[in-house]
Amino acid sequence: TIKRERNNLKRYLRDTPSLKRYWADLSKVYGDARADAANETGISDWDFPDNCPYSPEQIQSDWFPPN
Template sequence: MSTELKTSQKSLYETDFVKWAETTAEQLRTQNYACVDWQNLLEEIEDMSRWERKSLKSNLIVILLHLLKWQYQPEYRSGSWRGSIREHRRRVNDDLKDSPSLVPYLQEVFAEFYTNAREQAADETGFPLEAFPMNCPYLPEQVMNSEYLPD
C-alpha cells in the first residue's frame, strides 16, 4: 500500500470517523483489501468488545446501587429508582442476549461490580460502608429478574 494511501486513510480516520467507517465497509464489501485501513479497523473491533464490557459493568452497577438504596432507604423509594432498575435490567438483558459470551464475564466480575455499587451506595446515602453487606446479598438471577425488589 502506498504511503499516500496510508496517510489518506489515517487522515480520514482522524478527521471524519463516520466517513472512515463507511469507506472501510465499502472496501471490505468490494474486497478491496489493499485499501483497508487494517490497523485502525482492528483497533475499532477490539474497542467494541471493551465497550460492551464497560456498558455491562456500568448498567449492572446502577442496578446493584439502586437495589441497595431500595433496601436500605425504604423511605426514599420512588418510581424513579424502580424505573432506573427496570431500564438498566433491560439494557443488561439485551446485552447478554446479543452477546452470550458476556455471561461468563458477568459471573466472573459480579462480586467486583457489587463492590463498586456498595461503595457508591455508601457515598450516595451517607451511610458508612459497613452498613452494606460485604458480599452481595442478591443472586445474579434476582438482580436480573424484572419482578425482584428487595424488602
C-alpha cells in the same frame, strides 16, 4: 432506575452472549458497585451489605428488588 438498568442488562446479555461468563465474577465486582452506589446516593458504603445478597438470576428477574 433499577428497571431501566435491568432492561439494559438483558439487552447487553442478549446482544453479546459472551458477557454471560462474567456472572461468575459478580462477587468480585460487587465491591466496586457498592462504592459507586454509596457515592451516587450519599449513603455510607457501610450501610450496604459486604457481599452481594442476590444471585445473577434474581438480579435479572422481574421480582427484584423484593418488596
